[in-house]
Amino acid sequence: TTDTITTDASRSDFSFHLAARDGAARTGEIRMPRGVIRTPAFMPVGTAATVKGMYPEQVKALGADVVLGNTYHLMLRPGAERVAKLGGLHKFMNWPHPILTDSGGFQVMSLSQLRKLTEEGVTFQSHIDGSKHVLTPERSVEIQNLLGSDIVMQLDECVSLPCEDKVAEKAMRLSLRWAERCKTAFGNPAGRALFGIVQGGVVPALRVESARELVAMDLKGYAIGGLAVGEPQDIMLAMIETVEPHLPVEKPRYLMGVGTPDDLVEAVSRGIDMFDCVMPTRAGRHGQIFTRFGRMNLKNAKHAEDPRPIDPQSSCQAANGYARAYLHHLVKAEEMLGKMLLTWVNLAYYQDLMAGLRAAIAQGRLQDFIAETKEGWARGEP
Numbered sequence: 001t002t003d004t005i006t007t008d009a010s011r012s013d014f015s016f017h018l019a020a021r022d023g024a025a026r027t028g029e030i031r032m033p034r035g036v037i038r039t040p041a042f043m044p045v046g047t048a049a050t051v052k053g054m055y056p057e058q059v060k061a062l063g064a065d066v067v068l069g070n071t072y073h074l075m076l077r078p079g080a081e082r083v084a085k086l087g088g089l090h091k092f093m094n095w096p097h098p099i100l101t102d103s104g105g106f107q108v109m110s111l112s113q114l115r116k117l118t119e120e121g122v123t124f125q126s127h128i129d130g131s132k133h134v135l136t137p138e139r140s141v142e143i144q145n146l147l148g149s150d151i152v153m154q155l156d157e158c159v160s161l162p163c164e165d166k167v168a169e170k171a172m173r174l175s176l177r178w179a180e181r182c183k184t185a186f187g188n189p190a191g192r193a194l195f196g197i198v199q200g201g202v203v204p205a206l207r208v209e210s211a212r213e214l215v216a217m218d219l220k221g222y223a224i225g226g227l228a229v230g231e232p233q234d235i236m237l238a239m240i241e242t243v244e245p246h247l248p249v250e251k252p253r254y255l256m257g258v259g260t261p262d263d264l265v266e267a268v269s270r271g272i273d274m275f276d277c278v279m280p281t282r283a284g285r286h287g288q289i290f291t292r293f294g295r296m297n298l299k300n301a302k303h304a305e306d307p308r309p310i311d312p313q314s315s316c317q318a319a320n321g322y323a324r325a326y327l328h329h330l331v332k333a334e335e336m337l338g339k340m341l342l343t344w345v346n347l348a349y350y351q352d353l354m355a356g357l358r359a360a361i362a363q364g365r366l367q368d369f370i371a372e373t374k375e376g377w378a379r380g381e382p
């Protein structure tokens, strides 16, 4: 039948296909030359060209269609030009599927020293060796192009909350001017996308203005930034509800830096399609896991003699094949294998949750699925 023949036209471009909707929630797929991204999607973070503690084949096998590449780290070490010389990030890290790269701006502001932000861009010193660097909208797009990114993020200014309205306004307007400069620098390369980032703090009028101005630029997708920076969940959800009606239905929405499983289900039900968060990988390395029964900390002595696996019904071998007592031992001993197994448990759970959300939306039973999921978390571990 025709729908199984992907003509090169459909593979050579970036296209978003909505399969079903359930309230504000959507499920579909983003088709790109390097593969398809099923949405809603959780994107594991691949900081220094690796999803820490995981083989790329394993990350793909547990259901991730796209990973994040980190512009800030890679521009400092090994350098964007070197990655390009070696064939680009996909070849470098053996991940032939789509990669979304961030602009580097958020990490500059949170990791580097002696940074100075001007209209032109951000100058800063490397947290690795103190060397001086500059990140302008143009240079950020150039670095992401050198890495070979499939989805490029604009350079933006994310303010930390709480902040005064005029501070949020100033950053929002700068981010809009930087979006224009990124769009000019990016051009219109087939099969690759530039996403804008909606800013505006927690001021509805600023959020709406930011969304409207970005939509007028006709970008391929829109992120909602400036959230998950310390505000309560209800404020984050209110901002999503403020912005969502002003974003085009036919383009993907990406909520940056989010979040816990509860954040994910709540944001999906409000119309978000893509997420990234360091939580599942970072927490896993510290012994904290996410399961159908809620959160567990395997450092806790109560697991010391528990012979049961984490979840016998999970398809993940780390969750169904190892005693909690053994995982507790590995975490206490700070063994590599403990970090690897619990990272695997968490990424598998996050992907299973996203697969459940996609299926529930397709069947028009999202609210039932969310209720059942939250009951499981509340019931706690068996």
Ligand SMILES: O=c1[nH]cnc2c(CCNCC3CCCCC3)c3[nH]c(NCc4cccs4)nc3cc12
Pocket: 045, 046, 047, 068, 069, 070, 071, 102, 106, 110, 156, 157, 158, 197, 224, 225, 226, 227, 228, 229, 256, 257, 258, 276, 277, 278
């Ligand atoms: O407005 C924003 N603009 C740009 N990036 C943002 C990010 C970083 C998203 N993950 C990048 C990844 C790139 C590859 C390496 C890992 C990060 C955010 N993360 C959070 N919250 C989670 C937070 C994490 C840390 C402090 S808050 N809010 C965010 C808001 C913005």
